[in-house]
Amino acid sequence: MSEENDGKKFMFVNRRAPYGTIYAQESLEVVLIAAALEQDVSLLFIDDGVFQLTKGQNTEGVGMKNFSPAYAALGDYDVSKLYVEKESLEERGLTLDDLQHLTWEDEDDDWAEKDSIRLISRDEVKKLIEEQDVLLSF
Amino acid sequence: MSIEVNGKTYETDEEGYLANLNDWTPEVGAAMAAADDCELTDAHWEVINFLREYYEEYQIAPAVRVLTKAIGKKLGKDKGNSKYLYQLFPYGPAKQACKYAGLPKPTGCV
Numbered sequence: 001m002s003e004e005n006d007g008k009k010f011m012f013v014n015r016r017a018p019y020g021t022i023y024a025q026e027s028l029e030v031v032l033i034a035a036a037l038e039q040d041v042s043l044l045f046i047d048d049g050v051f052q053l054t055k056g057q058n059t060e061g062v063g064m065k066n067f068s069p070a071y072a073a074l075g076d077y078d079v080s081k082l083y084v085e086k087e088s089l090e091e092r093g094l095t096l097d098d099l100q101h102l103t104w105e106d107e108d109d110d111w112a113e114k115d116s117i118r119l120i121s122r123d124e125v126k127k128l129i130e131e132q133d134v135l136l137s138f
Numbered sequence: 139m140s141i142e143v144n145g146k147t148y149e150t151d152e153e154g155y156l157a158n159l160n161d162w163t164p165e166v167g168a169a170m171a172a173a174d175d176c177e178l179t180d181a182h183w184e185v186i187n188f189l190r191e192y193y194e195e196y197q198i199a200p201a202v203r204v205l206t207k208a209i210g211k212k213l214g215k216d217k218g219n220s221k222y223l224y225q226l227f228p229y230g231p232a233k234q235a236c237k238y239a240g241l242p243k244p245t246g247c248v
Contacts, residue, residue, distance in 0.1 A: 029245055032198065032201070032245040033245055035201075036201035036203065036204075036244075036245065038203075065197070066197070067197055067198075069195060069196050069197045070196050070197050070198045072195075072196060073196040073198055073200065073204070076200065076204045076207065076208060077201070077204055
């Protein structure tokens with residue numbers, strides 16, 4: 001759907017840890033709103049933002065709602081582009097296996113289940129950012 | 139605002155959505171519907187229960203487009219369409235059904 005949309009390309013840049021501040025949760029909220037309005041939405045996770053996608057989050061000790069299950073709903077919202085910067089992961093000792101396995105179903109390919117998370121390099125991040133019409137940084 | 143069910147008072151927001159998710163019981167849902175002159179049938183409950191399960195899994199109340207698609211996948215195409223869902227919930231399937239399900243108003247709903 002997003003490919004047919006000739007509206008603007010929105011990218012949400014997430015660069016902070018999921019808890020401690022409200023940025024990550026607010027970003028996800030705005031992503032869901034933009035997606036509900038059928039905009040072309042992608043997400044970029046760099047720096048500590050990569051922690052937002054880690055699996056097995058438990059917020060009992062921090063007194064904030066564990067909103068991480070909502071990332072798995074993004075596929076339902078036709079949000080299928082979650083870019084994760086490889087270097088940010090590596091610098092934090094993380095690999096793809098530490099992140100949730102997020103998927104979307106491709107309507108144009110007989111609803112085949114495909115991975116939403118795409119690992120990209122720092123150089124590719126630069127290119128990707130240049131392609132966007134609207135950048136929202138959280 | 140608040141709603142009273144069987145002598146117990148439950149806090150709601152200004153639009154009638156339950157303030158505390160854990161307050162919800164089917165009786166509270168039915169009372170909210172009755173206040174809107176809506177009698178809940180099995181067909182209504184099917185959608186309400188679906189929404190509660192969706193929230194349990196993803197921690198969000200889905201937007202109407204997402205709800206319609208997901209219902210179609212789980213309960214069949216004859217139910218996963220706007221016509222069917224609007225017949226049950228004329229004020230907007232996601233908005234109205236979420237309210238009776240004790241969930242927050244769906245994200246992206248105005």
